[in-house]
Amino acid sequence: DAGVTQSPTHLIKTRGQQVTLRCSPKSGHDTVSWYQQALGQGPQFIFQYYEEEERQRGNFPDRFSGHQFPNYSSELNVNALLLGDSALYLCASGRWTVREQPQHFGDGTRLSIL
Amino acid sequence: AQTVTQSQPEMSVQEAETVTLSCTYDTSESDYYLFWYKQPPSRQMILVIRQEAYKQQNATENRFSVNFQKAAKSFSLKISDSQLGDAAMYFCALLLYNNNDMRFGAGTRLTVKP
Numbered sequence: 001d002a003g004v005t006q007s008p009t010h011l012i013k014t015r016g017q018q019v020t021l022r023c024s025p026k027s028g029h030d031t032v033s034w035y036q037q038a039l040g041q042g043p044q045f046i047f048q049y050y051e052e053e054e055r056q057r058g059n060f061p062d063r064f065s066g067h068q069f070p071n072y073s074s075e076l077n078v079n080a081l082l083l084g085d086s087a088l089y090l091c092a093s094g095r096w097t098v099r100e101q102p103q104h105f106g107d108g109t110r111l112s113i114l
Numbered sequence: 115a116q117t118v119t120q121s122q123p124e125m126s127v128q129e130a131e132t133v134t135l136s137c138t139y140d141t142s143e144s145d146y147y148l149f150w151y152k153q154p155p156s157r158q159m160i161l162v163i164r165q166e167a168y169k170q171q172n173a174t175e176n177r178f179s180v181n182f183q184k185a186a187k188s189f190s191l192k193i194s195d196s197q198l199g200d201a202a203m204y205f206c207a208l209l210l211y212n213n214n215d216m217r218f219g220a221g222t223r224l225t226v227k228p
Contacts, residue, residue, distance in 0.1 A: 042218030
C-alpha cells in the first residue's frame with residue numbers, strides 16, 4: 001500500500017520562474033493539504049483540496065495556487081518565485097469524512113531558489 | 115488565532131533514559147486535536163501520538179505518552195526508554211475541529227546519546 005508520494009524530490013529554480021510540485025495521496029484518501037516548511041521552522045499550512053476544490057487557505061499570497069484531479073492527486077503551483085520561497089514543501093493526505101484521523105505526510109520536495 | 119510554542123530548541127537524552135519535550139498552545143476554541151509528529155532526516159513527518167481535547171485521559175503509545183493539561187494549555191511528550199532511533203525533530207501541532215489549518219510549533223531537536 002503506497003503512502004503519500006511527492007515529486008520531484010529536489011528542485012532548483014531562479015527568481016521569477018514558475019514551479020509545479022506534485023502529490024499522490026495515500027490509497028483510500030481523498031483530501032490533500034500542502035505545507036511549506038522553511039529551514040529550522042515548523043510546517044505552515046498553504047491550502048487544502050477536496051473534491052477538486054480549494055476548501056481552505058492559509059496566509060499565503062495568490063502566487064501559490066493548486067489543483068486537485070479526479071484521481072485525488074494534486075499539484076502546487078508557485079509563480080514569480082522569490083528567494084523566500086526556498087523551503088521544503090510537504091503534502092499530506094487524509095479522508096474528508098474521517099477528519100479526526102491524522103494526516104499522512106509525504107517525504108516532501110526541497111525547493112531551492114537561486 | 116491559534117499558536118503553538120515549543121520552548122526547547124534542542125534536547126539531549128542518554129539511551130534508555132526518559133526525556134520530556136514541552137509544548138504550550140493558545141486557542142479560544144474548546145474542541146481540538148493535539149499531535150506530536152517526528153521528523154527524522156528523511157524529512158517525512160511521522161505521527162507519534164495524538165490527543166482529543168475532550169478526553170481527560172492522557173494518550174499513550176508504547177514508550178510515548180503525553181501530559182495534557184487543558185486548563186494550562188500544555189501538551190508535553192514523554193519518551194521512556196529512549197532509543198537511538200528516536201533522534202529526530204519533534205513537532206507539536208494543533209488542529210481545531212472543522213478547520214483544516216494545522217498549526218505547528220517550531221520544533222525540538224532530540225539527540226540520543228549511546
